[in-house]
Amino acid sequence: MKNFLIGGVPEHFNLPWYIALRDKEFQKEEINLRWKDYPGGTGEMAAALRNKEIDMAVILTEGIVRDIINGNDSKIVQVFVKSPLLWGIHVAADSDYEEILDLKGTDAAISRYGSGSHLMAFVNAENHHWDLKNDLKFKVIQDLDGALKGLPKGKGDYFMWEKFMTKPYVDNGTFRLIGESPTPWPSFVIAVRNDVLINEEACVKAILKVINDTTANFKAFPNVDELIAKRYGQKIEDVREWLSLTSWSDAQLTSKELENIQQKLLELKLIENKIQETSILHNF
Structure with a gap:
């Protein structure tokens, strides 16, 4: 064996x-x-x-x-x-952010550098023509549990995670979903x-x-x-x-997917x- x-x-x-x-x-x-x-x-x-x-x-x-x-x-x-993968873009339910454009220059909560939540924050920023050097900031929160605890306390302004896994926390009023960003692969x-x-x-x-x-x-x-x-x-x-x-x-x-x-x-x-x-x- x-x-x-x-x-x-x-x-x-x-x-x-x-x-x-x-x-x-x-x-x-x-x-x-x-x-x-x-x-x-x-x-x-x-x-x-x-x-x-x-x-x-x-x-x-x-x-x-x-x-x-x-x-x-x-x-x-x-x-x-x-x-x-359909990434949901989430904010704390009581935050003032209403749409993705409001997040420009704010802190993206990420599990860690090099993670999907980190990389997709760049993809999302590029999709909205932000300055990748100046309009992207990060707060490391480890995982989904870290975001659930941190976002309502202001540790990070938005959090990108798979939409359906976070849906229960949108339903119970912890997060609010303000956008989506699918992977192009x-x-x-x-x-x-x-x-x-x-x-x-x-x-x-x-x-x-x-x-x-x-x-x-x-x-x-x-x-x-x-x-x-x-x-x-x-x-x-x-x-x-x-x-x-x-x-x-x-x-x-x-080969085409990998090149992309x-x-x-x-x-x-x-x-x-x-x-x-x-x-x-x-x-x-």
């Missing part, structure tokens, strides 16, 4: 992993796969890959591309969620440390086959909408809308240079 440790955010996108683990699908392949939640998101997982604390991660596409370019010794093995990929790919490629392929078989049938699972609603504290109508907008994948990023991501990161001055596709993507 081979031991593997995978990291991911504790969100509904990753429920297929929970189902496959629950049903002992990986053990049937002689693989003892353990899951570790990373509420801090992409920056926290990228650090865990670098520090060899985990073998693989389900991670935001733009975040891991940037971290690989900056020296993370890992590669993307496939897309996991091919639909864009597939939202989640699976990344694996290079030493693991070299030494355990067959096992990685077996893990991918199990999860891809699970996602292929995910929406057809009996009462999957009710399971998601209960597990993640969501309203059933929100879950059904999210399911209608979300699609999983077993394909690799295309690298070009955007370069334009936003989040990387200093592009690197070869073969240094970022692993094709079996």
Whole structure:
């Protein structure tokens, strides 16, 4: 039995992993796969890959591309969620901010530097033609819980996080949603440390086959909408809308998609240079 440790955010996108683990699908392949939640998101997982604390991660596409370019010794093995991530732009419910333009020059609450919430603040700023040097400021709040505690107290002025995961906190009056910003590329990929790919490629392929078989049938699972609603504290109508907008994948990023991501990161001055596709993507 081979031991593997995978990291991911504790969100509904990753429920297929929970189902496959629950049903002992990986053990049937002689693989003892353990899951570790990373509420801090992409920056926290990228650090865990670098520090060899985990073998693989389900991670935001733009975040891991940037971290690989900056020296993370890992590669993307496939897309996991091919639909864009719909980032909600949130403020404290009692704040004076009414629209995105009001946020120009204010503090974006981010989980950490290099995280999705950090990178997407740049994308949002560019979409609204802000000065990326002078109109973007940041306050580190660690994760969603940090934003829930911090934003109402003035630690950060706005917070970007996946719209449906934050919807319960809009409904209960903690946050107010004032805009949305979808990623212009597939939202989640699976990344694996290079030493693991070299030494355990067959096992990685077996893990991918199990999860891809699970996602292929995910929406057809009996009462999957009710399971998601209960597990993640969501309203059933929100879950059904999210399911209608979300699609999983077993394909690799295309050259065009990777070029688009690298070009955007370069334009936003989040990387200093592009690197070869073969240094970022692993094709079996």
